[in-house]
Amino acid sequence: MSKYTINEIAKLCGTSPATVSRVLNNPDIVAAPLREKIENTMQEVGYKPNPFASRLSSKSRWGLALFVFDILNPFFAMIVRRISHLAMEQGIPLTVCDTENNEEKERIYLDYLLDNKIGGIIFAEGISMATIERARKYTDTVLIDRHSEEGVVSEVSSDNYSGARQAVEYLLQLNHRRIGFISGPEKWPSAEERLRGYKDALELNDIKFNPALVSQGDLRFESGISALEYFLTLPEWPTAIFSANDQMALGAMNKAQLLNISVPDDISMIGFDNIPYYTLYNTKLTTVEQNIPALCQSAFNIMMRKLEGDNTETKEKRIIIPTQLKIGETCRKLIG
Amino acid sequence: MSKYTINEIAKLCGTSPATVSRVLNNPDIVAAPLREKIENTMQEVGYKPNPFASRLSSKSRWGLALFVFDILNPFFAMIVRRISHLAMEQGIPLTVCDTENNEEKERIYLDYLLDNKIGGIIFAEGISMATIERARKYTDTVLIDRHSEEGVVSEVSSDNYSGARQAVEYLLQLNHRRIGFISGPEKWPSAEERLRGYKDALELNDIKFNPALVSQGDLRFESGISALEYFLTLPEWPTAIFSANDQMALGAMNKAQLLNISVPDDISMIGFDNIPYYTLYNTKLTTVEQNIPALCQSAFNIMMRKLEGDNTETKEKRIIIPTQLKIGETCRKLIG
């Protein structure tokens, strides 16, 4: 590919390599005519600076990494897809780290990245705070859907609380009163927020929160199945179920179908995420949509600003992306 | 992290940087006592060579990339998981390129990688031959489950033909005679091989191949659904369906359930892949297992050998990994 060096470009333009370097990194400080001449020449011969040489002299860190805890989960796969697309657009190499929900793997990946002077790391929900804290000491970090203590780390997340609350309020409007909740993993901030939204929606409508109506899952399809099985052991079945993500909702629906329990006739169902992947059942799932593109774009922007050394702004950012209730065909109105 | 340079190590050991470099890259040529001393010192102070400096002087290419056409497909997500794990173990940065089944994206990713002097690229099935051919000119390549013309590119693949044939023969043993096939995308070598396995199994058992019993899919769940719908329009339904991957099989099963058609009582079903992800239905899918870990390990090994410049062996390798029929609960024996 590009066989030219900065010296040759300089010679071609009758200037010095220093100046060429300047138009590369700080175009404003070189006089317009010369700058344009250099830019044109670079264009013509298809010059691309040698990335290794650049990074050698500018001792800056470089490259991005993205941690996800389970790449088989379509929600996270989607995040991988978006972020890697954005990174490539900017010409920044991205290392995808699928930790398989394993702290040891987190550690190994992180060690490796820090050794390689990684420029920044984006963590999706599900990565341990220990890993994140360690990373923060050596490099820039941004969290997606993973809250830390207020303001300590930059983070972008969906409005999990409002999304959950809205979902439950929708069920309440449909006259449901006994609403089951399939929660996410304990201690995950996003899961806790969704639980809180569920609780608050109930209590603000004078329905007492009943822990027996909560089944804890791990976000995988299978735990939706177990959750439904659990709910069916209750003396009174819930008339509706709100699941902390689509996959568990689909697991529950699937199990219901096998048992000849109709969704929505017997039980209404709402999910969370709106993974396009799962528009597969012919009854379309009602769900709270997370705006994954916005989530990723936003996280990426913050990271870019950090990489550019925007240290003037010492305060860490926290951005909340609104969710949207997507009404499908899995909820039915109970007769008053 | 590592703040030491090769010069400091040299000084610490009373030798020259050249020698330190030698123990790094070619340990055999330095005398044992000195070598050990240097090795120990590096160990002690936690020295890690600066990757950028290395790559600058040794003008070698570096790093790996993995192309998949759809990271939301669990089969490919699994490949991403395995390969990125292997790469990290070797301390080699990996760039994951999810092309979203889009040739333009393939092109952009490839340009980017070549500019960055990528060391090698692993292509999974689904990437266009044009992209692969172009990559081959500039860097090392290995294909997973993607055949090229015989012997031109190194490739590792499952034994698609035998796997398919075995699946169909199993159905024949169960006295099925009208067997539908949900194929993969046209022109995909792996898909063609599975189709060929299907055909041959039939014809070797004196059953005429009937094109009406083949429905072409795109590997996604949805196309399994459409395939089943298609089969049901036939005057005589197939008694069994062999699907070119699990996802489509599951789509078909799902649709069947909704229509109150029982698998396996009304229709038997066999998939291909054995994605662990999909052990979710309580009727376990009978399927042809691809040995993904072996597939990935093998591809990775070949790549490593290429990276180490094993040019002595000019011949490209082609490795076939056996598949295994996993008998689940979705096939039933017809009465003779």
Added chain:
DNA sequence: TTTGGTATTGAAATCGTTTTCAACACAGGG
């Protein structure tokens, strides 16, 4: 003892940038 070969090591050039630092021109203020 001399010669030739081999094993081991160091000095110095090199890779392609970035980054000081100094030089220069030119402007306006006194």
Added chain:
DNA sequence: CCCTGTGTTGAAAACGATTTCAATACCAAA
């Protein structure tokens, strides 16, 4: 007219490795 400040550029020194080439030591063969 001199001085100073500003804008623009080039020379040269890093950056931290690898690699070439020559030097040295040592051993076996003649």
